[in-house]
Amino acid sequence: MRIVKKILMIIVTFFLVLLLIFNAYNFISVKILKKDVASVGGYTLLEVVTGSMEPTIHIGDLIVIQLDTSYEVNDIVTFYDVDGSFVTHRIKAIENNQMITKGDNNNTEDEPISLDKIVGKYQFKITGAGKILSAFKSPLTMFLILVIGLLFCYLVSTDKEGRPILTEEEKEWQEFQNLKKKKGKKEEKIENEKEWIEKKIESLFQTKREVNNQIRALLEKKKELEKESKLSDKEN
Numbered sequence: 001m002r003i004v005k006k007i008l009m010i011i012v013t014f015f016l017v018l019l020l021i022f023n024a025y026n027f028i029s030v031k032i033l034k035k036d037v038a039s040v041g042g043y044t045l046l047e048v049v050t051g052s053m054e055p056t057i058h059i060g061d062l063i064v065i066q067l068d069t070s071y072e073v074n075d076i077v078t079f080y081d082v083d084g085s086f087v088t089h090r091i092k093a094i095e096n097n098q099m100i101t102k103g104d105n106n107n108t109e110d111e112p113i114s115l116d117k118i119v120g121k122y123q124f125k126i127t128g129a130g131k132i133l134s135a136f137k138s139p140l141t142m143f144l145i146l147v148i149g150l151l152f153c154y155l156v157s158t159d160k161e162g163r164p165i166l167t168e169e170e171k172e173w174q175e176f177q178n179l180k181k182k183k184g185k186k187e188e189k190i191e192n193e194k195e196w197i198e199k200k201i202e203s204l205f206q207t208k209r210e211v212n213n214q215i216r217a218l219l220e221k222k223k224e225l226e227k228e229s230k231l232s233d234k235e236n
Contacts, residue, residue, distance in 0.1 A: 015149070036119055042067050044120065046078060046086060047130030052103030053088060057122075062129035063088065065120035076122035077101070079113060088122060 029038035037044040048061045053076070057063060065078050071091060078088045079101070089101035092109060097116075102109040 047134050052105050054105045056104050057125055060128050060131045062126040062133055064123045066123050067120040069121050077118050078120055079118045
């Protein structure tokens with residue numbers, strides 16, 4: 001069970017890190033570097049939001065397009081329309097650096113548009129994955145996923161009392177560290193007691209020296225008094 005929890009935690013952590021990297025890269029590419037799309041190795045991902053290419057491509061599909069490539073009649077390409085929006089349609093004709101496009105599900109062709117408006121050529125699709133990608137780009141969704149992921153990692157890595165779940169090796173290491181810490185505290189206590197005893201002994205020796213000095217002074221005083229007493233008797 002512990003191994004399963006550890007594997008799940010690694011998977012969730014990897015997914016969260018990958019998600020954060022993807023969103024950060026997308027934000028930097030589009031918002032800061034002002035690129036048309038965020039690409040990796042000349043490929044990018046886009047969500048399909050209309051049904052103009054059905055049944056080839058459906059709403060909610062995720063399409064992979066290749067940037068900076070050659071284009072021919074019957075290719076499916078993503079381009080900017082006159083309003084500056086992404087459109088993915090099939091090329092019906094190319095003439096004088098312009099192309100005529102049409103959605104497979106549309107009845108009429110599009111207005112002629114310059115080839116330099118093409119963003120990339122359609123390669124393949126991932127059915128229904130576009131909605132997932134769109135959700136991941138939402139700041140609120142990202143925040144919720146991050147919170148849930150961190151909460152999940154916390155729950156699978158702690159016991160009922162909220163303490164980290166340790167492997168046998170980690171427990172042995174922790175016990176070793178605790179014993180080492182206790183030993184260190186015990187040695188520190190012994191050193192402190194030895195230091196206190198040495199200071200006490202030094203204090204007692206100092207007191208003994210002071211007492212001995214007082215005794216010697218009193219004995220000398222006594223001798224002087226005895227001499228004075230003898231001289232006084234002789235005079236009498």
